[in-house]
Amino acid sequence: MPTYYCTSAQGRLSAEQKSRIAGEITRIHAEMTGAPSYFAQVIFNEVAPGNWFMGGAPVAHDHIFVYGHIRSGRATVDKTRMIRLMADAVALAADVDGKRAVWVYLNELQPRLMIEFGHVLPEPGDEPAWTDALPQADRSFMQSIGRRR
Numbered sequence: 001m002p003t004y005y006c007t008s009a010q011g012r013l014s015a016e017q018k019s020r021i022a023g024e025i026t027r028i029h030a031e032m033t034g035a036p037s038y039f040a041q042v043i044f045n046e047v048a049p050g051n052w053f054m055g056g057a058p059v060a061h062d063h064i065f066v067y068g069h070i071r072s073g074r075a076t077v078d079k080t081r082m083i084r085l086m087a088d089a090v091a092l093a094a095d096v097d098g099k100r101a102v103w104v105y106l107n108e109l110q111p112r113l114m115i116e117f118g119h120v121l122p123e124p125g126d127e128p129a130w131t132d133a134l135p136q137a138d139r140s141f142m143q144s145i146g147r148r149r
Contacts, residue, residue, distance in 0.1 A: 001039045001116045002029050006090070007065040010046040017093050018044050024089035025066070026146075032082040033074060035127055038145035062101045064094055072108035073124040079106055117142055 004025050006018075013021070022042040030037040052059045066086060070079075083104040091102045111121040117138050122130035131139055 001041055001121075002033075002035070002068060002070045004029075004040070004042045004066055004068040005045055006042060007045045007047060007052075007067070008063070008094075009052070009059070010048050012046070012062075012064070013044065013094060017095070020093035021090050024093060025068075025086055028082060028085045028089060029068075029070075032078055032085070033070075033124065035124070036131070036143075038142055039127070062096055064090055064096065064102050066090060066102070066104040068104070068106045069109055070106055071111040071114070071121060071124055073111065082106075 006013075006021060006025075022044075025042050026037050026040040029035065029040045050058060052063075054063075068083075068086075083106060087099065087102045087104045090096075090104070091099055094102070096102060111123050114121045117134075119130075119134060119138070131142070134142070
């Protein structure tokens with residue numbers, strides 16, 4: 001499951017902005033990778049004043065940092081396009097002043113070294129066969145994610 005951590009100053013993002021950002025990151029990840037949208041999770045971290053530094057000084061400018069952990073095995077051109085789309089979508093949803101306020105990093109993890117829902121993850125592109133091979137209860141649970149609100 002791709003996991004995206006969105007870090008911002010405490011109180012910087014409203015609940016509505018967080019929801020839009022989570023939706024956009026999920027949509028872009030699913031469209032770019034072909035993975036089901038229920039695979040993506042977005043976690044927000046708010047940093048209290050005095051706890052975030054750049055260059056040894058407290059961050060005093062508008063800054064949103066997105067750090068994604070995704071399965072390895074995708075083309076660099078696709079990953080580059082994905083992070084550009086995410087940066088633009090986050091900037092729009094967060095109403096930032098200029099693109100320099102949003103940073104997006106991707107970290108790749110080996111699929112066979114990850115367990116989610118009690119099962120070792122498939123290689124990119126093998127999600128349909130992997131999902132079909134899961135016990136019905138696990139498959140139903142996973143596919144219900146995102147529809148429960």
